[in-house]
Amino acid sequence: MSQGIPEDADTAADKDPGHKGHRQRLRDRFRKTGEQDLADYELLEFLLFSALPRQDTKPIAKALLKRFGSFPAALAAPRERLKEIAGLSDISIDAFQAVHAAVVRYHRSGFNDRKVLESWSGVVDYLQAAMGQSEIEQFRVLFLDKKNALIADEVQQTGTVDHTPVYPREVIRRALELSATAIILVHNHPSGDPSPSGADIKMTRKIVEIAEPLGITVHDHIIIGLKSNVSFRGLKLI
Known part of the structure; x- marks a missing residue:
């Protein structure tokens, strides 16, 4: 039997x-x-x-x-x-x-082997799936090479329900270690509202300030909410 x-x-x-x-x-x-x-x-x-x-x-x-x-x-x-x-x-x-x-x-496979900026909707879908439902804030960085292909996707910090400590110089140090020439910053808002805070804007501008003289481009900072997201580039904040 x-x-x-x-x-x-x-x-x-x-x-x-x-x-x-x-x-x-x-x-x-x-x-x-x-x-x-x-x-x-x-x-x-x-x-x-x-x-x-x-x-x-x-x-x-x-x-x-x-x-x-x-x-x-x-x-x-x-x-x-x-x-x-x-x-x-x-x-x-x-x-x-x-x-x-x-x-x-599945969502990450849509852009992993291609130029990230040419697969933007796939990148956003991936980030929404990976972070959109998280109950704590995460700060991650997509590190890109000179052809904007993905070198690494790393969660740099995790925090509480409404705060994640971010250290701009550590972000750039890691980019230099990976020989990245461009980065995309990402974090989520567990509250569901992806609107950037004053602290978000200040931190992003600090990273841009440190990165620029070193030849590292900050393509964007994306904030992932519960059902939607915002782009700093789209809001003309960088």
């Missing part, structure tokens, strides 16, 4: 007859129409099927949406917050976070 878990084995342990065949029905809908026919909680359920083969994942999925507020926020939630959701084990959290990692890598 096979020792594997049958595709609908979870229903055998389900005491509620109303849930009988639920997973198979959800799979059938997904196979027929894709994700567009699934509600957010149903897609979260689907993502948890393999990691939780014998549990009813619907209450877990609904708890995720209630706690984090949206599908993207649930997908990008930090491990410690996910541990607060009843029914999620370390293994299921691993599987869940791997999905978010795959989304981020």
